[in-house]
Amino acid sequence: MARLSVGLMLVLASCWTASSSGAAISLEDKLEQLTNNYNEMKQELTSKIGQLEAQIQGRAHPTSPVYFYAQRSAPFSTKAVKLPFDTPLLNAGNALDATSGTFTAPRAGIYSFSFTGMANFPETTGVYVWLSASLFLNGNVVGSGEVDEANTVADQWSPLFLQVTLSLAAGDQVWLEIDYDTAGIVLHDDADHYTHFNGWMLDE
Known part of the structure; x- marks a missing residue:
């Protein structure tokens, strides 16, 4: 009877040891799997963060910036023709032909004028x-600015403004025209430069 008890105890001990060893191996496998999953997720997240940072950096500092600023120095009153500019001060990307007053989008994007x-x-x-x-x-007209007065005095001056944001395709052309006026009214200018036209790419 004593020998049977001892043998039973040895069998139980052997089973417990095997069970414990199996449990330990299973936990190690799970820990290794979790570690691998964590490393994969970390690597993927790091890659996505890098891509987003590159996109943000690219939008904040475009590789080929596009912007211009031009003025006039003489009066203009001709209707239905492109308004030219004789004093271009900025023209990054060379998209503005100041002589004709025509801006040609070098590539697709969002532009403000x-x-x-x-x-x-x-x-x-x-x-x-x-x-x-x-x-x-x-x-095609995409925006207008107008100034009107009554009972004016000779050489009365009044400002007009216009601001437009557009989604342009590469090759689209933008320009200004005087389209309506009353006889005797001119777009005034002289050496002090009262006429200003500027534009820039906001996003692409």
Whole structure:
């Protein structure tokens, strides 16, 4: 009876040892698997963060910036023709042809344009007089700015403004025109430069 008890105890001990060893191996395998999964996720996350940082950096500092700023130094009053600029001050990317006043998008993206001018009115009594300038995209009006007055005095000046943000394709053309005015009104300018046209790429 004593020998049977001892043998049973040895068998139970052997089973417990095998079970414990199996449990230990299983935990080690699971720990290794979790560690591998963690490392893979960490590597993937690090890669995505790097890609996002590169995109943000690229948008903040485009490799080929596009922007311009141009002025005029003489009056202009011709309607329905492109408004030219004789004083280009900035033209990164060479997208503005100042002589014709035409901006050609070098590549697709979001662009912003701003125009400021000064209307010079003659003396009038009891009637409204006005000057309107519009921004054209490939021949179509996409935005206008207008100034109107009544009972003006000779050489009265009033400003007009225009600002437009556009999604452009490569090769799209943008320009300004005086499209409506009253006889005798001109877009004033001289050596002090009252006419300003600028634009820049915001995103691509």
